[in-house]
Amino acid sequence: MSLAGFDARHVRLTVEGRVASILLDRPERKNPLTFDSYAELVALFRAAAADDTVGAVVLSGAGGNFCSGGDVHEIIGPLLDRDTKGLMQFTAMTGDLVKAMRACPQPIIAAVDGIAAGAGAIMAMASDMRLATPRAKVAFLFNRVGLAGCDMGACAILPRLIGQGRASELLYTGRSMSAQEGLDWGFFSRAVEPEALVEAAANLARQVVEGPGFANAMTKRMLAMEWSMSVEQAIEAEAVAQALCMTTNDFRRAYDAFVAKRRPVFEGD
Template identity: 70%
Template sequence: MTESRVDPALLAGNRKRLAGYQAQHFVWQVESGVATLTLNRPERKNPLTFDSYAELRDLFHQLKWAEDVHAVVLVGAGGNFCSGGDVHEIIGPLIQLKAPELLMFTRMTGELVKAMRACPQPIVAAVDGVCAGAGAIMAMASDLRLGTARSKTAFLFNRVGLAGCDMGACAMLPRIVGQGRASDLLYTGRSLGGEEGERWGWFNRLCEPAALLAEAQALAKQIADGPTFANGITKTMLHQEWAMTIEQAIEAEAQAQALCMLTEDFGRAYRAFVAKQKPTFEGN
């Protein structure tokens, strides 16, 4: 559906541009449909704070309506991905809170994962160095993960006296690496090295540290240049079908694919094939 055929009032409430978003607690840049979100506290290995958690949650939620962002790269500055929740700005204050406020916090962190899974843009995590605690969860919540041989991923929760069931880890991690391997990581809190992570399927591939961001952005650009409406449907179905039977999944995919066949991109692909050309997708 082209913009000229859509009621402006509908567009106003359901489409927005995020290329110019001014981030307060990280770096946000958009180029050619690819957003690069950089966690930018390198002196502390990019830990999260209450404020950055909330801003990340809200931004990923807004991506549902973004018409100028088609894929996201998530990366950390300074050779590390993310060391988790800041010990002094999050962990220390949590010790002083009562149950209602603690539940407020854990629900907020969970909402970040929900927003990452619900946004239609595929997310590519570029993981180098330390990737621990909430950082490991954000990598887990991404759609694709590129790593380096020197990366160290650790779900540290039990090492600080907490359960491994944090922010969806017990549901999502076994689906990525398998039940036994997830149990290993969640019960021990040990670090998963880059090469082992690639063997386990945690990483889609390993890159040289100096090339990691460029390769992640190239992968995101490849995705962004594809049929972005259909890519959003793929992400939705990959997520929703976890809770479906095979029969339900097949029917849901039949409906989803029929919807994609109504898009202009489907027609563009056919016409390009007939003309022996590469299709140029426009996401509609």
Template identity: 60%
Template sequence: MTNPMQARQRPFRNHAARHFLFETDADGRVATITLNRPDKKNPLTFESYEELGDLFRSLARASDVRAVVLTGAKDNFSSGGDVFEIIEPLTRMAMPDLLAFTRMTGEVVRQMRACPQPIVAAVDGICAGAGAILAMAADFRIATPEAKTAFLFTRVGLAGADMGACGILPRIVGQGRAAELLFTGRAMTAAEGLAWGFYNALHERPSLLGEAQRFARTIADGPWFAHAMTKKMLDQEWAMGIDQMIEAEAQAQAICMATGDFTRAFKAFAAKARPAFEGN
């Protein structure tokens, strides 16, 4: 008998993206999303925002993808919203349309945080504005020494409160450092980002993408159901008190213990073998 929930899943190995590049490794476990407008340092458009949000939402039904790498083409991550394709039209919009736009951009972050796959941002060169937000919204961030990360909103007369920055960034780098970056709009160097905990590691430019994909593969080959639970708990526990945290994690861990992965890992340990995680 067909499992109706499993029937809702589909492979993404042959997924065709329209406004960026999407590819997976041979078995589909690691997907790489590449922002691919290198002539303009990979800016975002109305269409790419919408497609990114839709893609991260649909990855919840992926039968193959277990981790995602997000990067940019040709030595830059992303310069943020395209000046002429996004910024200029926004200056002519009325409030209801502006709110629809800011909700659409925020939805990308919401779906990045909600999708079960851990996301690794591989950052090189310019990582600015909404590009910095995408890196911030990832679960892990690695960069090159040339990476320059700037939350530029104040430079164009806007608040630093964009796409969740005032809530998420302080949890990564601390309140004081986040305030400095969001008020001044200055670029955070790669060395600062590493020291402050924004970046998990730095790698030279030629090896960046390979290192990101290698790390993503270690995540994908691990207990991916349990990794998805860890990601969910990391998000949900922001707004919990200690009693709620302990109870939520008790329930989460009991669910993971009920999977075959837990039993398989024990048997593999006892046999001095490597466990195979299947997520069921």
């Protein structure tokens, strides 16, 4: 299934050119997730993995906030009545969202405005690039609701983005990371004013999709795989990956364009 034909009912999906945009659209509650929206997001990112007409994904929230996490009334409350098996089913599903985002070959750009808390912070973390507004606040607040900070891959991914000590502070205290801290620590790549956020994310996505699609997907794959490799293993793996990219038509297009002194037009094959 192409993303253009995906029947999204719990989030808003648009596809323009080769950029897919996913909008969390419950602004009156700061865009919390429900059981249904969790499942739909997993399905969306899995569908993206099979759609080579899409080259990048933008993830954002409506109404001046990104995502406030799991809906207190629609998720947190019902979880109190589940047994261990039912709770494991839920936590496996939430983990599936991060797995689907990381397995999705297209780079994902999170446009973070306002609150990104709990699962919202996780979705920002699991994206490949993150833009922020000055009022963005990111909180891995699991311990503030009596849970461990080790949720949905936070203990694996967050230290790689901002360092072990800083990640530890956020996960142990549940406090918010400000936009400026996120910039200083490398969580965000840059900040833009709220009214410019959507267009900045779209421009970055368009810049990505103008590149060689197969090679971009390979970059994302290797960034993930090399976390668990030694430098020597990474060099060997990259040699294979780069050789594969040299078999693509985009590699030849780049050479032909260079010889002709023009900009290459990549097609992703």
